[in-house]
Amino acid sequence: MKRTDPAHDITVYERNPAGSTYGWGVTYWDELLSNLYFADPESAQIVRENSIRWDSWVAYIHERATVTANDSDVGYGIGRHQLLAILAERARSLGVRIEYEHEITHEDELAGADLIVAGDGINSTLRERHATHFGTQTTLGRNKYMWLGTTKAFDSFLFAFVETDHGWIWCYGYPYSHDHSTGVIECSPETWKGLGLHQTHEADSLALLEKLFADILDGHPLLGRALNDGSAHWLNFRTLTNRTWHRGNLALVGDAAHTTHYSIGAGTALALGDAAFLAHSLYQDDRLEAALARYDRRRRAEIRRIQRAAHYSAQWYENLPRYMDLSPLEMFTLLGKRHSRLLPHIPPRLYYQVGHAIERLPSPGVFRRGSKAR
Known part of the structure; x- marks a missing residue:
């Protein structure tokens, strides 16, 4: 929006300190670059230059076979810290103010703003204050998963399936730098409990997972982020939907508006796509209510299609033994x-x-x- 009209007065309020983020790397496909090139070619070029690229997929099926698909869709990985730094620097260069360690919990804190864009995640405070209006619904996934990093730099996007005495456990892995990769570990609740992962601290969980996935880690460690009590950060995925994405001068984007299962690797791309579509709607119609209604109607319809695909993808893994x-x-x-x-x-x-x-x-x-x- 600032690039389209430098007269816009825009401030980004970030709850976390500068350089702070949870997670390891972001995986994305050409769609993200296309959206970013459309919205801001300069950012897109820098992001692409700092990303790791791959064009093959590999599946390791424990003690059975390794299957490789070459010439597949091109994928990219970039560190979350690096991506945030690139976008923050670009925003500042255009005259956008960024205020770190400043959380907004009520619209009244931004009285006088023409537009408030809430990109504050699945637990959005601004959205939850009006959950009835937005029609917020959350569905909890069955499987357990944990988001990890590793110093093993994979050379492709990989799936690793390991059979244990308690069922299957698997990893999605992708590189995001020359010396680090992301690894998402997933399993059924029965396997999770059978392996004792429901009651081990993070260090013990990582040690067990390193043994189970030794074939792909090549001696490299897994990197986690323990909770305050030292327990491992196991989660159930939450699929979030909203009946509408705007209320007055408040608009939702990214995980505040919708979530899609991590197995399709689309979260960051969809968030940036939301932002690009919203900015375009506001550019085409200077009547705020009409612009937000257009954004809500058209972008939400597109996301529904992707959420359906993500639902079937998650369901496939929940029925893996099949x-x-x-x-x-x-x-x-x-x-x-x-x-x-x-x-x-x-x-x-x-x-x-x-x-x-x-x-x-x-x-x-x-x-x-x-x-x-x-």
């Missing part, structure tokens, strides 16, 4: 099809066979009445 009796190639193929709304209702092997049969069909030609089929 797919683990397949051959490694079949399992890996259906891993790539996990966004399908049909897959949960069709026997996996049949779905795989039908999919391959369709792919082998010749491209349809043009057939006109009275002509010969060719």
Whole structure:
């Protein structure tokens, strides 16, 4: 918005200290760069130059096989601290004020503002004050997961599935620098309890996980963030939706408006997409209510489609044993099809066979009445 009209007076209020963030790396795809190039090409170029790029996917299936898909969709990784630093510096260079360690808990603190954009996360204080108006709903996922880092720099996006006496546990991993990667560990609640992870402190949890995933870590440690009592930071994913994304001069963006399961790696891209769409709506219509209504209607419809795909992706992992009796190639193929709304209702092997049969069909030609089929 500042780039579009330098006369805008914009302040960003950040609750955390400068340089502080939770998490390790951000994974993203071309969509994020496209949105950022549209909104601010200078930021997009710097982000791309500081990102790690990969074009292959690897699945390690414990003691069975390793499956690799080359020439897949290009993915990128960048450290969260680095991404925030790039965006903050760009904002300041355009004349945007950034005030750190300043949390906004009530709109009255910003009296006189034409527009308040709440990007304060899934636990948004500004949204929760009007939860009935926004129609906020949260659905809790079944599986347990923990967000970790590692000093092992993976060279592709990887999935690692390990079978234990208590069921399967798996890792999503991707590099975000030349010497660090992110690793998200996930398992069913039964496996989590069977391994004793529900009652171990973080250090013991990490030690066990390092043993289970030794094949992909190559001796590198896992890095975590213990809670105040030293326990491990295990979570259940919360899918958040809202019936509307605006109220008066308040608009929601990012996780304050919606969440999508981490298995599709879209959270940051969608947040930046929200911001770009909102800025474009405000540029096209200087009537605030009309601009916010347009943003709400059109962007929310797009996010619903992505949330459905994320729901099926999460469901695929929640029903992982359904797919683990397949051959490694079949399992890996259906891993790539996990966004399908049909897959949960069709026997996996049949779905795989039908999919391959369709792919082998010749491209349809043009057939006109009275002509010969060719």
